[in-house]
Amino acid sequence: MDTPIVDFVREYAKSGAVRLHMPGHKGSPLLGPEELDITELPGADILYSAKGIIKRSEENASRLFGSAMTLYSTEGSTLSIRAMLWLVRAECAGKGRAPVILAARNAHRSFLTGCMLLGIEAFWLYPESGGLHGSKISASSLKKALKELKPDAVYLTSPDYIGGMADIAEASRLCKAHGALLLVDNAHGGYLRFLEKSLHPLDLGADLVCDSAHKTLPVLTGGGYLHISGSSPGSVLERAEEAMAVFASTSPSYLILQSLDMANRLLDGGLPERIQKVCRLVGEAKKRLSDHGIAVCSDEPMKLCLMPKSYGYTGDDMSMLLAKKGIYCEFSDPDYLTLMPSGMTSPNEMERAVNQILLVERRQPILSQPPKAAPGERVLSCLEAMLLARKRVPISCAVGEVFAGIETSCPPAIPPVICGERITLGAARLLEYYGVTHCDVVDV
Numbered sequence: 001m002d003t004p005i006v007d008f009v010r011e012y013a014k015s016g017a018v019r020l021h022m023p024g025h026k027g028s029p030l031l032g033p034e035e036l037d038i039t040e041l042p043g044a045d046i047l048y049s050a051k052g053i054i055k056r057s058e059e060n061a062s063r064l065f066g067s068a069m070t071l072y073s074t075e076g077s078t079l080s081i082r083a084m085l086w087l088v089r090a091e092c093a094g095k096g097r098a099p100v101i102l103a104a105r106n107a108h109r110s111f112l113t114g115c116m117l118l119g120i121e122a123f124w125l126y127p128e129s130g131g132l133h134g135s136k137i138s139a140s141s142l143k144k145a146l147k148e149l150k151p152d153a154v155y156l157t158s159p160d161y162i163g164g165m166a167d168i169a170e171a172s173r174l175c176k177a178h179g180a181l182l183l184v185d186n187a188h189g190g191y192l193r194f195l196e197k198s199l200h201p202l203d204l205g206a207d208l209v210c211d212s213a214h215k216t217l218p219v220l221t222g223g224g225y226l227h228i229s230g231s232s233p234g235s236v237l238e239r240a241e242e243a244m245a246v247f248a249s250t251s252p253s254y255l256i257l258q259s260l261d262m263a264n265r266l267l268d269g270g271l272p273e274r275i276q277k278v279c280r281l282v283g284e285a286k287k288r289l290s291d292h293g294i295a296v297c298s299d300e301p302m303k304l305c306l307m308p309k310s311y312g313y314t315g316d317d318m319s320m321l322l323a324k325k326g327i328y329c330e331f332s333d334p335d336y337l338t339l340m341p342s343g344m345t346s347p348n349e350m351e352r353a354v355n356q357i358l359l360v361e362r363r364q365p366i367l368s369q370p371p372k373a374a375p376g377e378r379v380l381s382c383l384e385a386m387l388l389a390r391k392r393v394p395i396s397c398a399v400g401e402v403f404a405g406i407e408t409s410c411p412p413a414i415p416p417v418i419c420g421e422r423i424t425l426g427a428a429r430l431l432e433y434y435g436v437t438h439c440d441v442v443d444v
């Protein structure tokens, strides 16, 4: 597969051009990659009005992902999520009303801030499992909410941080039956397209999907995709570039664009095989660890997630022990530890990580469990709560107050409380459990 962006930039770097254009480093090797860091020069195309090398590269990505259109993001899934929301908003504007969006509560904060920017108040769907982690919304609760709220779009976040995966195929069937678009935050799942049998949300019937390419594919941090399926309305396809442009910087990183371009060649070559091999290694690791008595929980084929409390360690303890041995994990909290290999992880590295975990001495189980929180009670819109005067209070004094932050510093999962919601005793207990000592509340 060709790499038009990489080729163009390399040629330019070799040409000895006098760089009387941005960026100001002029190609001097201060960190190393500057000579390849260019701007939208003649011939370099324009992101979101793409007609040249960027368009050709995005078309390569679209073929690889089987989408009707794939657009690049140099600002991660955050940008693509905002664009997805804009597109739903634009669809509804044509019908003269604000959109109704039903979202699984494990949404990332980029969804929340996107809603704030667009004046959207989402309706939340909670997983039946309770607890903070959980991407599994039952078909019956989705069906009920679809009937009651008649949303324009359903927004699911899957996979989640601990490898939980929603039933996208079932959600898609239900959304289609109720005329709702299905949007999926697949930030953690770009690689799912390249398994022996694809589990990518686009292949399971989602209409709009974002992937953080940088999370699971060999792409520089910030690289992402917005994929639009052929099942989306034509107006969505027509407005997609504009939707990205509304929120994007006008100075896209060509280093990231080259990285996305190069990923196409790798994905068209041997990378899928490497991804599949690492998935097999993760499967073997899950078995070895669980045979050894360490509970594992991830449905995701390329994520290894441990629940080490029954082995005598919190996720954070286990993470620290591994870090001392030079093994750094993606995420930990009191209950979970997540290791994220990729197609670039060698069998030797996987083996080292698993062996180090197996060397950790078993201790008495830790019996504490996270408290359960009831669904939040909305008092103000998210945006109102964010803009009003606020004060910082200890969590012990926060019960009954209206939360005013964009995040609760809890694990990246179901937030116990979202800005504009009243802080319940259950939410306060959860925040304390996760080590949050203070929070911002509306100062009335």
Ligand SMILES: Cc1ncc(COP(=O)(O)O)c(C=O)c1O
Pocket (backbone or CB within 6 Å): 075, 076, 077, 078, 079, 108, 110, 157, 159, 160, 185, 187, 188, 212, 222, 224, 412
């Ligand atoms: C589930 C989820 N969605 C969206 C995002 C935002 O992605 P990005 O950092 O690529 O903008 C993240 C980031 O961690 C995430 O975990």
